[in-house]
Amino acid sequence: MKQLDMKSLVSYVALKVLGGSDFVLDALEEYLVKGDGPATVAHRYSISKHQLRGYAQRITEKSGGELRAKKVVPILREIFNGTEPVVSKTQSGMFACKLCGQTMPKEDTEEHIRKFHKEIVVLTIKNSMQKLENIKKAREQIIFTSVNK
Numbered sequence: 001m002k003q004l005d006m007k008s009l010v011s012y013v014a015l016k017v018l019g020g021s022d023f024v025l026d027a028l029e030e031y032l033v034k035g036d037g038p039a040t041v042a043h044r045y046s047i048s049k050h051q052l053r054g055y056a057q058r059i060t061e062k063s064g065g066e067l068r069a070k071k072v073v074p075i076l077r078e079i080f081n082g083t084e085p086v087v088s089k090t091q092s093g094m095f096a097c098k099l100c101g102q103t104m105p106k107e108d109t110e111e112h113i114r115k116f117h118k119e120i121v122v123l124t125i126k127n128s129m130q131k132l133e134n135i136k137k138a139r140e141q142i143i144f145t146s147v148n149k
């Protein structure tokens with residue numbers, strides 16, 4: 001049986017969010033968790049159905065199955081709430097890096113960040129894993145408290 005690989009999930013999502021695809025978790029929540037149709041969700045975020053299914057497939061694989069993916073996506077949303085992309089869309093439709101000013105097409109943003117700003121990727125993953133630990137602790141606390149009442 002496949003294992004839930006939280007570090008791999010967090011790393012995958014971190015690069016997506018930093019690279020300007022910060023809609024990914026919202027889209028996956030609507031598609032995987034709420035069960036909205038792929039065409040509807042893809043249109044809402046101006047991506048193709050193929051891209052949406054690609055994201056869903058990666059998240060499902062790394063979660064170790066669809067049922068677990070459904071539980072993991074809301075947790076990932078909580079963890080990445082407040083994490084900002086390091087690129088922003090320009091008027092020409094290109095993406096500009098907020099850290100070094102370079103402009104590039106959307107498909108190059110993740111590679112750019114991985115290559116030139118690895119430290120922010122490492123930091124984002126580290127902070128996100130810490131948030132995950134805090135969430136876990138908070139939930140254990142609730143269980144622990146209710147058991148002892």
Ligand SMILES: [Zn+2]
Nearest residue numbers: 097099100101
């Ligand atoms: Zn840059």
